Amino acid sequence: MEKPGNEVDFETMTIREGMVEVIVPKLDYYRVSPNEYVPSRAPVFYNPLMKENRDLTVLVANVIRREVERNLCFGDSMAGVGVRSIRVLTEAGWDEAYANDSSGRAFATIVMNARMNRLEDRLHASKMDANIFHIAHSLSGNRFDMLDLDPFGTPVGFLDTCFHAVKHGGVLSVTATDTANLFGVHKRAARMLYGVNVLKTGFMREIGVRVLLKAVAEAAARSERGIDPIVSVTRRHYVKVFVKVLKGRKHAFKSVSQIKFLKVRRIGKIYEPLGVVDVEEIGNSDSLLLGPLYTGETYSREWIEKMLLQKTEKTLVDKDVFKNLEILVSDNQKIIGSIDLTGLASSLRVNPPSRSLIIERLLKEGFKACRSGFDNNCIRTDAGLVELVRIIRSL
Numbered sequence: 001m002e003k004p005g006n007e008v009d010f011e012t013m014t015i016r017e018g019m020v021e022v023i024v025p026k027l028d029y030y031r032v033s034p035n036e037y038v039p040s041r042a043p044v045f046y047n048p049l050m051k052e053n054r055d056l057t058v059l060v061a062n063v064i065r066r067e068v069e070r071n072l073c074f075g076d077s078m079a080g081v082g083v084r085s086i087r088v089l090t091e092a093g094w095d096e097a098y099a100n101d102s103s104g105r106a107f108a109t110i111v112m113n114a115r116m117n118r119l120e121d122r123l124h125a126s127k128m129d130a131n132i133f134h135i136a137h138s139l140s141g142n143r144f145d146m147l148d149l150d151p152f153g154t155p156v157g158f159l160d161t162c163f164h165a166v167k168h169g170g171v172l173s174v175t176a177t178d179t180a181n182l183f184g185v186h187k188r189a190a191r192m193l194y195g196v197n198v199l200k201t202g203f204m205r206e207i208g209v210r211v212l213l214k215a216v217a218e219a220a221a222r223s224e225r226g227i228d229p230i231v232s233v234t235r236r237h238y239v240k241v242f243v244k245v246l247k248g249r250k251h252a253f254k255s256v257s258q259i260k261f262l263k264v265r266r267i268g269k270i271y272e273p274l275g276v277v278d279v280e281e282i283g284n285s286d287s288l289l290l291g292p293l294y295t296g297e298t299y300s301r302e303w304i305e306k307m308l309l310q311k312t313e314k315t316l317v318d319k320d321v322f323k324n325l326e327i328l329v330s331d332n333q334k335i336i337g338s339i340d341l342t343g344l345a346s347s348l349r350v351n352p353p354s355r356s357l358i359i360e361r362l363l364k365e366g367f368k369a370c371r372s373g374f375d376n377n378c379i380r381t382d383a384g385l386v387e388l389v390r391i392i393r394s395l
């Protein structure tokens with residue numbers, strides 16, 4: 001691997017995250033409010049608020065560690081200070097990690113952090129473009145059991161090569177922070193980068209997850225691989241998905257066959273989801289079509305239950321991370337799209353109804369209903385808007 005192009009020539013501080021200590025740029029210089037940083041202005045990227053994102057990586061890595069006996073190797077394409085790799089080695093007991101970043105200062109920081117954590121023999125730092133890093137690990141024997149891609153903004157330019165670097169049965173995790181594109185706020189950019197027509201609905205976070213999974217499934221299929229989502233989350237300014245990678249045309253066909261359109265009807269400010277439409281049916285549709293989107297399951301109950309088992313163990317994973325997983329696993333995603341109760345109440349000029357009360361009433365009347373694991377204030381139901389309005393008015 002390459003020698004550092006730069007040094008740690010900036011002021012640093014030592015922080016503790018999870019069970020490890022690492023050196024990061026002095027955060028005070030990039031702080032804009034007590035709890036807010038602009039890490040992209042720092043010489044090397046480190047965002048303390050993304051601990052929850054790295055916590056998920058640790059939970060998934062722990063599930064794999066408990067089931068696989070052989071040596072496990074983690075790939076970190078855009079590693080920043082290297083904290084994710086260090087946590088996977090330390091907290092999940094993986095054997096080796098390759099932490100890469102195109103920045104020389106990041107490279108130097110990773111080397112320093114590996115030394116500080118006595119991981120020089122198991123943590124290999126490199127300084128190259130992420131696509132080259134993926135190709136450098138594309139030969140069988142060099143591929144990763146888990147690869148994490150965590151870029152600034154959209155991951156689309158790096159997805160294709162990821163699938164060369166992950167083993168059959170391995171896991172790829174992808175973060176996207178271009179939520180304005182994924183959520184349909186920037187419609188033209190969504191079209192350009194993801195090849196989708198989406199617009200801002202009350203359930204835009206779910207749309208964002210399904211747009212990202214669509215891009216991941218298509219990139220996988222180009223390498224004759226399929227994906228099985230393990231866990232998909234959206235918080236604050238990012239969407240993150242973990243998918244199991246399965247080699248073979250059969251798997252590729254299966255995952256791309258989940259890419260369909262969501263039919264919606266616009267009534268005032270509300271978008272009512274009307275079900276999933278296959279590509280062949282598009283011509284007959286007289287309502288709005290959003291997508292194409294990945295319409296399969298966005299998580300695996302089995303995996304999340306195994307991740308949740310770690311809640312009772314000695315762990316420094318945030319309580320909120322477990323709480324969100326519990327909400328996610330209670331979300332019945334057989335129905336795609338949801339209704340924004342706050343938006344609906346505002347259209348009806350009534351106070352926002354209690355979500356749990358509405359769910360209770362719907363279930364009593366024999367409808368399916370649950371809260372959305374993605375969008376706050378949204379409920380997923382097979383009841384139509386007419387029934388919902390009737391129930392809200394009767395409260």
Ligand SMILES: C[S@@+](CC[C@H](N)C(=O)[O-])C[C@H]1O[C@@H](n2cnc3c(N)ncnc32)[C@H](O)[C@@H]1O
Nearest residue numbers: 045078079080084101102103129130150151152
């Ligand atoms: C969002 S930060 C990664 C944060 C890190 N994964 C973490 O959990 O703390 C994105 C990183 O990607 C690096 N980067 C940007 N473009 C890159 C490229 N083309 N190849 C490799 N690294 C790149 C940046 O230097 C930056 O450190």
